[in-house]
Each structure stands twice: as structure tokens, then as C-alpha cells.
Amino acid sequence: MRVYFDYNATTPMAPDVLAAVAAASRDLFGNPSSVHHFGQQAKAALDEARSALALLINGEPSEVVYTSGGTESDNFAIRGVAEALEATGRRHLVASAIEHEAVLNTFKSLARRGWRTTLIPVDQTGIVDPAQLRQVVTKDTALVSVMHANNEIGTLQPIADLAAIAHEHGALMHTDAVQTVGKVAVDVRALGIDLLSLSAHKFNGPKGTGALWIKRGTRMQPTLAGGKQERNRRAGTESVPAIVGMGVAARLAAQKIGLEASRVGGLRDRLEEAVLRAVPGTAVNGARSPRVPNTSNISFDRVEAESLLIALDLEGIAVSTGSACSSGTLEPSHVLRAMGLSPHRAQNSLRFSLGLFSTQEEVDRVVAVLPAIVDKLRALTRKPASQTVVNH
Ligand code: PLP
Numbered sequence: 001m002r003v004y005f006d007y008n009a010t011t012p013m014a015p016d017v018l019a020a021v022a023a024a025s026r027d028l029f030g031n032p033s034s035v036h037h038f039g040q041q042a043k044a045a046l047d048e049a050r051s052a053l054a055l056l057i058n059g060e061p062s063e064v065v066y067t068s069g070g071t072e073s074d075n076f077a078i079r080g081v082a083e084a085l086e087a088t089g090r091r092h093l094v095a096s097a098i099e100h101e102a103v104l105n106t107f108k109s110l111a112r113r114g115w116r117t118t119l120i121p122v123d124q125t126g127i128v129d130p131a132q133l134r135q136v137v138t139k140d141t142a143l144v145s146v147m148h149a150n151n152e153i154g155t156l157q158p159i160a161d162l163a164a165i166a167h168e169h170g171a172l173m174h175t176d177a178v179q180t181v182g183k184v185a186v187d188v189r190a191l192g193i194d195l196l197s198l199s200a201h202k203f204n205g206p207k208g209t210g211a212l213w214i215k216r217g218t219r220m221q222p223t224l225a226g227g228k229q230e231r232n233r234r235a236g237t238e239s240v241p242a243i244v245g246m247g248v249a250a251r252l253a254a255q256k257i258g259l260e261a262s263r264v265g266g267l268r269d270r271l272e273e274a275v276l277r278a279v280p281g282t283a284v285n286g287a288r289s290p291r292v293p294n295t296s297n298i299s300f301d302r303v304e305a306e307s308l309l310i311a312l313d314l315e316g317i318a319v320s321t322g323s324a325c326s327s328g329t330l331e332p333s334h335v336l337r338a339m340g341l342s343p344h345r346a347q348n349s350l351r352f353s354l355g356l357f358s359t360q361e362e363v364d365r366v367v368a369v370l371p372a373i374v375d376k377l378r379a380l381t382r383k384p385a386s387q388t389v390v391n392h
Pocket of ligand 1: 008009068069070071072074100102147149150151176178179199200201208210
């Protein structure tokens with residue numbers, strides 16, 4: 001039995017998505033910018049997917065711009081606003097310290113080109129305190145970018161409160177919702193934001209496609225120069241089959257988001273409770289709530305997470321040490337470090353992330369093999385036991 005508990009890295013496509021991608025690849029090969037029948041067929045398919053995405057996040061179809069995924073959407077949101085507002089003198093950008101590299105490295109790149117950037121801290125449960133934003137945002141701030149849920153620990157951020165503070169100072173608000181869209185209800189109007197990034201492969205859609213939702217009237221500069229696609233906002237021929245698949249994934253998510261969230265949440269809680277009970281010296285990282293229902297990040301005292309990951313993989317169980325981008329390196333996670341965890345504990349932490357095809361049998365299999373593996377790894381290390389404090 002193979003167990004895939006790495007849904008935050010990527011998800012398998014749902015069967016209906018796979019079928020739609022295959023059919024679109026075969027039948028909708030026209031260029032959506034062409035005026036003839038073949039082109040118009042492809043364009044109609046793009047419009048249908050746009051409506052499905054808009055419905056999922058409570059936006060308007062005309063506000064949805066297709067991109068190549070979460071990374072491009074984040075780059076587009078930040079660079080697009082920075083460039084559009086440069087002439088106004090707003091040259092300050094704010095993000096949280098636990099953002100994905102797509103945001104953090106875009107900030108670094110703009111900082112090298114003269115923008116002032118500020119990263120606001122999180123508390124020990126991995127949540128941004130709106131008071132921290134209030135202290136740093138000024139009339140020079142162009143954009144505040146804080147992720148909706150963190151990819152490593154799953155904590156949900158108080159986006160509506162942060163957006164209200166950004167707007168008081170005339171700044172725009174972006175949220176990277178790559179880890180929430182399709183998992184929990186996301187409503188761009190209720191969040192009060194201006195820009196939102198999403199990525200299809202995190203909600204059972206195809207890889208290499210996503211969208212940036214841009215509130216109507218938001219001042220943005222395109223970041224790709226070229227043709228007039230996407231109403232002049234993102235040049236390049238759209239990936240029609242992938243976008244059609246993303247549309248189907250969005251419809252499937254919208255149909256069962258509440259039910260699926262409670263089913264997956266139940267499995268995650270079962271896993272978490274059983275691991276904490278069966279394995280001594282374990283603790284959950286990040287607030288238990290609010291959190292996306294599929295994610296659990298657990299520290300195992302005196303166990304190198306990389307070794308545990310490999311031992312579990314040998315048993316057919318796939319998990320992660322944090323963000324996929326930093327796995328394979330021994331750098332402690334910047335997210336866990338920002339929460340104040342010691343480098344040691346940050347390196348003892350594993351992420352379990354569940355999803356559409358996860359079952360109770362899989363959870364029970366993980367719980368059955370984990371204690372013996374941890375015991376074995378601990379026996380190999382001769383370090384003295386240190387105290388682990390369990391977060392609630
Ligand atoms: N933002 C977050 C929070 C993510 O988890 C990821 C994926 O790992 C990304 C952005 C990047 O998305 P993509 O893989 O579609 O480029």
C-alpha cells in the first residue's frame with residue numbers, strides 16, 4: 001500500500017479533470033485568439049472555465065487572468081502593482097515573514113531595484129498580528145501581500161483585517177491563496193482584497209496553470225510583453241487544455257467544498273491525535289485553529305526529519321519536510337524559524353497533508369508504522385532527550 005500525504009506539494013488530478021484535459025487536448029486545439037470556428041471554440045472553453053473560477057472565489061469572470069500557476073500569479077501581483085504605482089512615489093512593499101518563496105524572492109528582487117520592503121513577523125502559532133501591520137504600513141506603501149494559508153503549517157491569516165489596515169493607508173492588498181482555494185470557502189469580496197493568486201495543481205487540477213484575480217479598476221502593469229491575450233493583461237497563448245481542466249476542478253471543488261473539508265479534517269485530526277498519543281516527544285506546530293483542514297505539521301523530538309521522511313518513503317508513505325522548494329536541503333524552514341522554533345526543532349518537523357483520495361486506512365497505516373520507525377531513529381542518535389512543549 002502506497003500512501004500519498006503530500007497534497008500541499010501537489011495533488012493528483014480528479015478523474016473528471018483528467019478526462020476534460022484529454023478531450024480538450026484532442027478537440028480544442030484552435031488558438032483562442034483566432035477568429036475562425038476553431039479559435040472561437042477554444043475561446044468559449046476559456047470563458048467557461050473563467051466563470052467556474054470566478055464562482056469559486058465570488059469574483060467576476062472579467063477579473064480572472066490566467067497565468068502559469070501560483071509563482072507567476074505572485075510575481076505578477078507584486079511586480080504589476082509595484083510598477084504601476086512607482087510614479088506615485090509609493091515604493092514600499094510589505095509581506096509576512098512566512099510567505100512562499102514566490103513572494104519572498106520577488107520582494108528581494110524589487111529591493112535590489114530600490115523598493116523598500118518590510119517583512120512582518122508571526123506569533124508562535126504562525127499567525128500575523130494585524131497590529132504588526134499597523135506599525136509598518138505608511139502612505140508610501142504600495143502593496144501588502146500576506147498569504148491566506150501557509151503551505152507548511154496550514155495556519156489561516158486574518159486577511160480581512162489586514163486588508164482593512166492596508167486600505168486605510170491607500171495601499172493595495174494581495175493574498176496568495178494557493179493553499180486555500182478549493183480547500184476552504186474563499187470569497188474575495190468578504191476578504192476585501194484587491195488581488196488573489198491561485199494554482200490549479202493544488203486542487204486536483206493540472207500543473208502549470210493558475211490565475212490572478214484582479215479586482216476591477218485595480219492599477220496593474222502587465223509583466224509579460226507580447227500579444228493582447230487576457231484583455232492585454234497577460235500576453236501569450238493560453239494553455240487551453242490545462243485551463244479547461246482547472247475549470248472542471250473549480251466546479252468539483254465548489255460542489256463539495258464543505259463536505260470534503262470536514263471529511264479531510266476528520267482524517268487529519270485522527271492522524272494528529274493518534275500520532276501524538278502513540279509517539280512520545282511529539283508536538284503540533286502552528287495554531288490548531290484557524291487552520292486549513294488538511295495540514296498537520298508535527299515535530300518529533302530527537303529525530304532528524306529528513307531521515308524520518310526517507311524511512312517513511314521506504315515504507316511507501318510520502319510526506320514532506322516543509323515546502324517542496326526547500327526539501328532536499330538541510331536549511332531549517334523559514335516558516336518554523338519565524339514562529340520562534342529553535343533550528344533544531346525546525347529540523348525535526350514533518351508535514352502531513354491530506355486530500356481528495358486520502359482514506360482512513362491510509363491514516364491507520366501511517367499510525368501503525370510510525371512509532372517503530374521513530375524508536376529506531378531515536379536509538380541511532382545518542383543525543384539526550386530534550387523537553388518538547390505541546391502547543392494547543
Ligand atoms: N504559493 C504557495 C503558498 C504555494 O504553496 C505554492 C506551491 O508550492 C506556490 C505559491 C507556487 O505555486 P506553483 O507551484 O503553481 O507555481
